[in-house]
Amino acid sequence: MLASHLPTIRSQFHFVIVNGENAAGGFGLNRESFDAITRAGADCVTLGNHAWHHKEVFSLLDDRRVVRPVNLPIGTPGSGFQTFDVKGDSGALERITVVNALGRVFMEATHNPFLTMDELLSRDDLGSVFLDFHAEATSEKAAMGQYLAGRVAGVVGTHTHVATADTRLLRGGTAFQTDAGFTGPMDSVIGADPEGPILRFTTEMHSRFTVKDGPAELNGVIMHIEDGRAEFVERYHHEERA
Amino acid sequence: MLASHLPTIRSQFHFVIVNGENAAGGFGLNRESFDAITRAGADCVTLGNHAWHHKEVFSLLDDRRVVRPVNLPIGTPGSGFQTFDVKGDSGALERITVVNALGRVFMEATHNPFLTMDELLSRDDLGSVFLDFHAEATSEKAAMGQYLAGRVAGVVGTHTHVATADTRLLRGGTAFQTDAGFTGPMDSVIGADPEGPILRFTTEMHSRFTVKDGPAELNGVIMHIEDGRAEFVERYHHEERA
Amino acid sequence: MLASHLPTIRSQFHFVIVNGENAAGGFGLNRESFDAITRAGADCVTLGNHAWHHKEVFSLLDDRRVVRPVNLPIGTPGSGFQTFDVKGDSGALERITVVNALGRVFMEATHNPFLTMDELLSRDDLGSVFLDFHAEATSEKAAMGQYLAGRVAGVVGTHTHVATADTRLLRGGTAFQTDAGFTGPMDSVIGADPEGPILRFTTEMHSRFTVKDGPAELNGVIMHIEDGRAEFVERYHHEERA
Amino acid sequence: MLASHLPTIRSQFHFVIVNGENAAGGFGLNRESFDAITRAGADCVTLGNHAWHHKEVFSLLDDRRVVRPVNLPIGTPGSGFQTFDVKGDSGALERITVVNALGRVFMEATHNPFLTMDELLSRDDLGSVFLDFHAEATSEKAAMGQYLAGRVAGVVGTHTHVATADTRLLRGGTAFQTDAGFTGPMDSVIGADPEGPILRFTTEMHSRFTVKDGPAELNGVIMHIEDGRAEFVERYHHEERA
Ligand SMILES: [Fe+2]
Ligand SMILES: [Fe+2]
Ligand SMILES: [Fe+2]
Ligand SMILES: [Fe+2]
Ligand SMILES: [Fe+2]
Ligand SMILES: [Fe+2]
Ligand SMILES: [Fe+2]
Ligand SMILES: [Fe+2]
Numbered sequence: 001m002l003a004s005h006l007p008t009i010r011s012q013f014h015f016v017i018v019n020g021e022n023a024a025g026g027f028g029l030n031r032e033s034f035d036a037i038t039r040a041g042a043d044c045v046t047l048g049n050h051a052w053h054h055k056e057v058f059s060l061l062d063d064r065r066v067v068r069p070v071n072l073p074i075g076t077p078g079s080g081f082q083t084f085d086v087k088g089d090s091g092a093l094e095r096i097t098v099v100n101a102l103g104r105v106f107m108e109a110t111h112n113p114f115l116t117m118d119e120l121l122s123r124d125d126l127g128s129v130f131l132d133f134h135a136e137a138t139s140e141k142a143a144m145g146q147y148l149a150g151r152v153a154g155v156v157g158t159h160t161h162v163a164t165a166d167t168r169l170l171r172g173g174t175a176f177q178t179d180a181g182f183t184g185p186m187d188s189v190i191g192a193d194p195e196g197p198i199l200r201f202t203t204e205m206h207s208r209f210t211v212k213d214g215p216a217e218l219n220g221v222i223m224h225i226e227d228g229r230a231e232f233v234e235r236y237h238h239e240e241r242a
Numbered sequence: 243m244l245a246s247h248l249p250t251i252r253s254q255f256h257f258v259i260v261n262g263e264n265a266a267g268g269f270g271l272n273r274e275s276f277d278a279i280t281r282a283g284a285d286c287v288t289l290g291n292h293a294w295h296h297k298e299v300f301s302l303l304d305d306r307r308v309v310r311p312v313n314l315p316i317g318t319p320g321s322g323f324q325t326f327d328v329k330g331d332s333g334a335l336e337r338i339t340v341v342n343a344l345g346r347v348f349m350e351a352t353h354n355p356f357l358t359m360d361e362l363l364s365r366d367d368l369g370s371v372f373l374d375f376h377a378e379a380t381s382e383k384a385a386m387g388q389y390l391a392g393r394v395a396g397v398v399g400t401h402t403h404v405a406t407a408d409t410r411l412l413r414g415g416t417a418f419q420t421d422a423g424f425t426g427p428m429d430s431v432i433g434a435d436p437e438g439p440i441l442r443f444t445t446e447m448h449s450r451f452t453v454k455d456g457p458a459e460l461n462g463v464i465m466h467i468e469d470g471r472a473e474f475v476e477r478y479h480h481e482e483r484a
Numbered sequence: 485m486l487a488s489h490l491p492t493i494r495s496q497f498h499f500v501i502v503n504g505e506n507a508a509g510g511f512g513l514n515r516e517s518f519d520a521i522t523r524a525g526a527d528c529v530t531l532g533n534h535a536w537h538h539k540e541v542f543s544l545l546d547d548r549r550v551v552r553p554v555n556l557p558i559g560t561p562g563s564g565f566q567t568f569d570v571k572g573d574s575g576a577l578e579r580i581t582v583v584n585a586l587g588r589v590f591m592e593a594t595h596n597p598f599l600t601m602d603e604l605l606s607r608d609d610l611g612s613v614f615l616d617f618h619a620e621a622t623s624e625k626a627a628m629g630q631y632l633a634g635r636v637a638g639v640v641g642t643h644t645h646v647a648t649a650d651t652r653l654l655r656g657g658t659a660f661q662t663d664a665g666f667t668g669p670m671d672s673v674i675g676a677d678p679e680g681p682i683l684r685f686t687t688e689m690h691s692r693f694t695v696k697d698g699p700a701e702l703n704g705v706i707m708h709i710e711d712g713r714a715e716f717v718e719r720y721h722h723e724e725r726a
Numbered sequence: 727m728l729a730s731h732l733p734t735i736r737s738q739f740h741f742v743i744v745n746g747e748n749a750a751g752g753f754g755l756n757r758e759s760f761d762a763i764t765r766a767g768a769d770c771v772t773l774g775n776h777a778w779h780h781k782e783v784f785s786l787l788d789d790r791r792v793v794r795p796v797n798l799p800i801g802t803p804g805s806g807f808q809t810f811d812v813k814g815d816s817g818a819l820e821r822i823t824v825v826n827a828l829g830r831v832f833m834e835a836t837h838n839p840f841l842t843m844d845e846l847l848s849r850d851d852l853g854s855v856f857l858d859f860h861a862e863a864t865s866e867k868a869a870m871g872q873y874l875a876g877r878v879a880g881v882v883g884t885h886t887h888v889a890t891a892d893t894r895l896l897r898g899g900t901a902f903q904t905d906a907g908f909t910g911p912m913d914s915v916i917g918a919d920p921e922g923p924i925l926r927f928t929t930e931m932h933s934r935f936t937v938k939d940g941p942a943e944l945n946g947v948i949m950h951i952e953d954g955r956a957e958f959v960e961r962y963h964h965e966e967r968a
Contacts (some may be wrong), residue, residue, distance in 0.1 A: 006708075051688045052690060053687075053690075061319065071562060072687075072688050073686065073688055073838065073841055074687075075687075076687065076689075091283065091295045097476075104835035105835075106348045106378070108280060108688065109688070109830035109831075109835040109838070110688050110835070111442070111837065111838065112443075112799065112835070112837065114440070114443050115799055136348070136378075136379075137378075137402075137434050138402045138403055138404045138432055139403075139431055139439060142404075142430075142431040142432055142436075142438050142439075143431045143436060143439040143443050144443075146429070146431060146436035146440060147436070147440050147443070152359070157292075160379075160380045161380055161381075162384075162406045162407075162408050162420045163406065163407040163408060164379045164403040164404045164405065164406050164407060164421075165406060165407040165461075165477060166362060166404050166405060166423070166425065166481065170429070171429070179406075181407065186410075186415070187383040187388070187412070188384075189381055189385045189395045190380055190381050190384055194384075194385060194388035194389070196262075197384075197385040197388075198356070198382060198385050198388060198389050199253075199357050199421075201354075201382065201385050201386075201389070201556065202354070203556075203557060203559075203594075204354065204556050204557055204560075204593070204594050205535075205536045205556075205560075205704065206536060206537075206594065208787070218265060231398045235407060236406065278784065293931075294931045294932060296931075300724070314929075314930050314931075315596060315599055315928065315929060315930055317929075318930075318931075345815075346593035347593075350930065351588035351589075351593040351596070351930070352593070352930050353595065353596065354557060354595065357557055445777045445798075445799060445802065445835065446799055446802075446835070446836050447777075447798075447802075448778060448779075451845050462736065483527070514757070527836075530942050541740070579854040592861070596928070596930065598927050598928045599928060601766050620832070620862075620890045620918055621862075622886045623885055623915055623923060624925070624927065626888075626914075626916055626920075627915045627920060627923040628927075629942075630913070630915060630920035630923075630924060631920070631924050631928075636776075640878040644864045645864055646868075646890045646891075646892050646904045647866045647890065647891040647892065647960060648888045648889065648890050648891060648905075649889040649890060649891040649907065649945075649963065650888050650889060651845050654913070655913070662888045663890075663891070665891065667945070668745075670895070671867055671897070672868075673868040673869045673872060674864055674865050674868055678846075678869060678872035678873070681865060681868075681872075682840070682869050682872060682873050685838075685839060685840050685866065685869050685870075685873070686840045686873075688838065691950070703891075705746075706769070715963045720890060721891065
């Protein structure tokens, strides 16, 4: 779906970020899925709580397009943010820094993402900062949006796989959406054939999940950034009846 | 906001359900908030994990318009579903049963909501069934939608306070939206002044939350139900610049 | 360790119960580990939250010596309790019913274990009832002990892998210990070579755990039961310097 | 119980540490409970996840005998460790540093306690280091013991309120016990009258907890420390039939 649809709209954007933490069969990122995502037109691939699921990901971390969660211990392989110089509307280069951070509510404990962002934002030459906040709880995501409002160009959540309908510009020109949603099969349970999750929820035993096929959807957030602030933000949704 | 806006649109609908579990100062339902909600035009008030926050709620449970979570132990006061005969488009009475159920992922343990729904749906004379699934995880909500697809008229989630952009008709005519969103202050952290949650997330200490004032929003889901199935479902969103 | 030590003390007891949910390489039970446990002298093998880890367990559930958690949905394979007629001190047969139940605090949601025990205890002809309460939180285990005090012969917790020093007779003659502890390698992290867990806790990434070898310990609880009540309860601990 | 029994054995020890995070009516520490604990003979009072429950605790943080959790954000009031010069067996002063740290498994997220300990242990002049590791999961506590084995004099867990029977010297002379247990009423649910917790577990509603009275127990860990290492460690338990 990403491979088929993203190229058709790619030319309309200067920079495309894809969260790839569920790209390889539902968990993590491997060489094959990374190549497919970047071939489709992604300029940057962010990760999340399943970042390390496939060992192969370690060989991808040298690629400057890969951004793993930033709030992990010093010494963690890869980088939690990357700065890119992107050709903008005017043809001049504009600087954008992409950050990936993990939430902590209902998730494994990591370094405090709020304090980590403070530390990161004290750096020079970041240009416009965009945060992919990979988190579960709406409260933590909303608090991050409010915390960074006026300090970064955009905060968009990932991880719940369901796009939220709260796309808006926060005060000071920070684009915000609680969750970007996912790209994958419709009529699924966040990507999985419903049979597996339903079996799990009704039997209270663990069950194997398989990726659903059939009609698919692609969800995203589009924003126009100027001098470190967003001037416009909009939800993007595309469905394909397979 | 509910009190000011709901009456202006009330006449367009035959039946209005409001989740009231955060109506009383952020937690639970009391007499005052129940009266305000019903005066504004609600025909039915559902609850959730904070159902018992105010002792006053027990005196409200005799009111047939109040529906507490259904998947609680036998002997729990109040009722987990209520059946209403509503005058429909044609003027004839149409029967609707409103159910409230609690999810269990990232929440306190209760009776299995999937099995509870099976049990409930084996009853006669329920008419069109609508489930307010009060749950945190998108996976559990999606699984419930898929589980009940074609068996009930609608499954709409509540609890995360953020409306999701996945409103759709599932197979068999079941209206679905992962979360209905909330009614309350914008520029808040799910209702609270951002200061409290931000203090909590940055200091890692508990902090007091206060309800935010200022511009507010009302979120909802509109559906047209006919003979136990939904023919139409749509997200509703209204903002008021205070 | 179980295989080497249990036979040396087996003759001192009329009935031996072993929790086997971590017997097969750290998770679940398989044919090989079940055979080893029963050959060593176990009369009954209880399970826990990892009951279904190995598919092989399903073929073991027909064996009357295997008891899986009782508070699972109707239709779950196997049985949540088993009744045995055991030759007692006097040579006469004494009836004992062994139950396995799952806690819910900090664990996956299942049916309410307290209400499940009420239901179970309303049955006839159970004889002396012993509950292996497989649970994480000390509060839930203590509450279960207090709830069943005077109604069953013994409540012993499992799951945390660390024996607790609170062995006692509760009112009405119910033997209680919050956790029985485990049988496995000392200088381990609940059975695993410390390297794996330490890597996980310091890097905040998932890491592979391996079973530790070296000196081992066996932990257990000994009780003397008469007519449905315990007259005596004691902690058992044995270490073997490999 | 602490007030009545600790003074009777106080003279046998050079230094007494009490975890006081549940001292004030079950949660937190206030002036009254702090005074009672120190009057009874405590040289140092550690805290835990309920440290901030009472506002009064902030006025106690200037007292050098109070140690709050160390793995909290920079700028948190109080200190996460304190160094004391204690008169030892020989009459000469021996230095001991008491640290309090919070676990993160099944608890609120804080800074990584393992990495925080590394940082702390790089300091000079700490003398013998003792860690009160306030944590829920046995795995995290065991991992901390193994991580610090040979680097500190003692690691004793608190928070579960139930003493564990695994008191031992780890390699390199580090005294270890998963949990020290609590001081409070027997026949309680970790301090509370069983009625409250049982009501909660059977009704699945929140219920009010009251402190149980009646017979009480005091639990502790005794260790002999010499030059930064423990030479001896033993569990202490005392019961008083009211
Ligand atoms: Fe994901
Ligand atoms: Fe994720
Ligand atoms: Fe809510
Ligand atoms: Fe809720
Ligand atoms: Fe286990
Ligand atoms: Fe277990
Ligand atoms: Fe405590
Ligand atoms: Fe605690």
